[in-house]
Amino acid sequence: MPATSVQSSLLGAMISLLLTTPCSAVVESADYPNDPRFYSQWGFEQPNDADVDVLTAWEMVKDKPQSEVIVAVIDTGVDSTHPDLVNRVAPGYDFVYDDSNPVDMLFPHGTPIAGIIAAEKDNDYSVVGLTGDMPVKIMSLRVYSTLELLGLMPVSAASRAQRLESAFSYAIDNGANVINFSSAVALSAVESDPHLKATVESLLKKAQDKGIIIVAGAGNSGSLNPDYFPYQWDRPNIINVASINRRGALAADWDQSGPEPRDHSSYGAHAHLAAPGTELESTWPSNDLLDITLFSPDSDNGTSFAAPYVTAAIAMGLSVRPDLMQSDSPAAALNNILTLRKALHLGVQTTPELQSTVNGGEPIVVAGGFLKLPLFLENLGIRLSERNGESITTYPKSVVRAQEKGGAFNPYGGVIRLEYENRTLVADGTQSHDDHGILRYEWDFGDGHSAQGAVVEHTYDRTGTYYVTLKVMDGEIDPVTGEGKSDVSAPQRVEVLPPEYDFVKIRYKANGEGFAQEGRMLSGRIDIRKIGSLRRIRGTSQFLDENNQLVKVSVTTSFPVLGLVAGNIAFSHPNFNRSVNFATINPVSYDASTNTYSLKVEEMELHFTEKTRR
Template identity: 25%
Template sequence: MDKLLHSHGAATAGEIENIRVHRITVPEHALEQVKKALSKNPNIQFVEENFIAESGYVPNDERYSSQWHLPMISAPDGWDLTTGSPSVPIAIIDSGVDSTHPDLAGNLIAGYNFLENNTDTQDVLGHGTAVAGSAAAITDNITGVAGVAGDSPIMPLVILDANDYATYYDIARAMNYAADQGVRIINISIGGSSYSSTLQNAVNYAWNKGAAIFARAHNYSTDTPYYPAACANVVAVSATTSSDTLASFSNYGDWIDISAPGAYILTTTRGGGYGNWNGTSFSSPITAGVAALILSANPSLTNAQVVDILTQSADALGSTRFDTYFGYGRVNALESILTALGAAPDEDTIDPSVAITSPQNDTTVNGSLTVSVSAADERGVDRVELYVDGELFDEDITSPYSFFWDTTTDANDTYELVAVAYDTAGNSGQSGVISVSVDNVIFKDTGALIVTISSHKDGASIGDLEKVQASASDDSGISRMELFLDGELKAVKYKSELRWNWNTRKLSKGAYTFSVKAFDTAGNEGIETITVYK
């Protein structure tokens, strides 16, 4: 069966053994050709498509009937296939989230507060709680409202203050943080009218780590670009109404990628309640929620595929396939999920680029230093390994990639450094060879190693319980101390002091010899031996 399917570019995806039915995946462009070929094979009884049955699923959330936007984007039909996944969190870069809200508390994972530089992510404004509920309020819990991706966790990242302002610097930091945590869906319902290289660089970093970023178009009814929505590699979302028209407040322009409901959106509010909100701030997380459904349905997809599926599965609302009000159209959850389920992984054969940026070639180093490596890949870098003279030295999974090298533990010599980067598809790229010379002043230990047994003197008498104490000193430091009783090792300490409790109660009368031996960091040793009597 596998050989037959492989010859047609298909693959087994499941089996119902008792009725001998196989589920297979087929490249979309070859669907009809494969169906026809397999139907003519005498070993196959029938071939049919894996048809979709719709239940018209309605969640039991008490205020779901007031959420007009969810049926509008075909979310209930999409939920028959997926409701999100715990492995596909959504980062909400905003004012925080009410951690006690009954429709959100169970869906929150640890985030970060970039205003206070701590882990307190309580909502300081109220905006973030409403945004989070639009994307991923807990669904089917007999409480409040439903979120688009109710089974996807929410990571709150606080950058918007109580006065409704955020800096580009904090937005950029939050994007990088989410990407470094492996979050692949990021929502930013904030924006400004000034272009920023800082924002674009942060977007590129997150995109290269595999994240899809969504941002509101803003609410000034203008075609002026707002950022980060208008940044490259960000999905800019405009707002639609219940009649599938552009909301009067929504921005528009040729920088818009897609549209989603954004007028009179019932969602969660700070303090445990619910309210209706207007704005592209809600179109964006609704779209991010659909993206989470896409990735939940097919985790193998790249961020580029997720965005492509979103835009190509949208319902066109303009007079052309793409226009300046709706982009490629209004999001459609069901069509997006169906497309995701049938999508084959986008084969990645491009190696990541990698270079050692510090130290420079043909330089001399000493002491401790940091080896810095730059690495990039269009699908995201998985890890970077550093090799010293062909031997694996260490690996780093987080950008910026750096390696601490204490050269004092190595001989003065010339060493070759090479970095290897791996992308998420397993492709690897290798840097050029960096040759460095290690030149450290070699410390010669000429001082005497002194060992002192301070608790007993030679020839002393002992009682029933003795505490043996000893110390050692040396110019280069003590690495280890050992205590022997009549030649038998009794205690080892990896410092310059040694204590040992000696139970002598059952010992017979006579002489006992114990020795304390110490070793310095240069490998020298010293010893003191005494004899005591009972």
């Protein structure tokens, strides 16, 4: 992403803080990582299949010999103390402060890029990187400082370009096998300096002669024409990546049909393929403290974050095909680069949109699709050993569309939240596909219940979080199971929300003062979260008393620990206000006959009655 785009998209967040080609996933019992935010990394796996199918890719490489790969990340620096990165870094350099500690604990750019590529897998922390547990290391080469990108320290484009020259030289001379370059220097700064232009061209040729591919974002102009280096440098070892959104569409209004949320991507003949580039989940500086998504939700977008998907793919391919890192001549190195380029070009899921053209024939993206890791690996000759080397394209693909009954389908996916009074899920598998036709649809709703059929409904009995999967099977014989070839979808997360309580009674008596009111809630909600026999009450609402005066009630309690519950009860009325902090044993009770929960703390009583229509 260009430096100016980095600055404009992240400045608000920092200030706030400081203030159709099918690809099949043939994983029968997916070995999901234990990293808790993996389910939010939609670009890795999601039910609608607009992702890179990382689980199948991991299966394809897990039993193969693997060689170490060094990925140079030329960017803002990387937080090498992050628990997901501390074991994944190689020696690097800081060309801003001229030292060997290229760590940035503040600016959230280089660190999330490194996380997409190589965040540690199965360490029970945060996210995971696309390369999983493969021996891939990050060489951080810092060329930007936080103060510069926030506009607090002036620096010329030429100075940045000279730092870039030094960073590329370091990467080439110190063992980098692939370079991720998501922060670009203005092309005009290079073009206007003949010496610098010649130097950069020489470095690009030197990288090519060593078989090193440079992966960059295609730009964030949201338009056709790129204007930043290296997008217009037509060299075989440069790959530019456009962004898709969660529904698999180009993240740009290229056909003027109307903008979508988070549009930003440049496109055109300089964009070789696309990859996920919106709603980022990754590592953030200072152990995720500086997660820009918490402060500026629209900042987690950019081709900066699409590029590392392709960088990671190349690293995976090089690790299991180390011959592509070896060459005894520039011609052999170029042949290795072209092998990888061809695999990337063929390793995509094509879509009609991404195959479209503009301006009389210029492609949206050259490959006509977005990255699918298993297809890329297959085009490098890597197959699933346990499937007798059969192509993954001979397996069906499970695709899930789900929604609340009576609700609208959200094409951007994400968590489905069911209101308690309408906790019925409609699950649709008709978008699943197979070249021989699908014979069986088997649903698992994550609550011990299952069903068969292309479209089914399921009503949940209780509140909670569930993961829904669909297994589809065709009529071809799987060489391992002896049954039909099958595929299991990525899990669809479903949250059944707690019931709302719409009738409340308040009683208070202390020191001769008394207050007793009741009424039907007008706004807000009071949630009672249940985990087994444990209860937690939380929420704020308002109701009208018998004199038509507004009463506001707010309550927060913890889950009990050895019976002890802490919290606060507060209410306000034109004539009476109280707030009580408490820590007491077992203050919550339930009366099944009236469907009422009661919270009694010293002089305060609150009674919540569930809506009678349930």
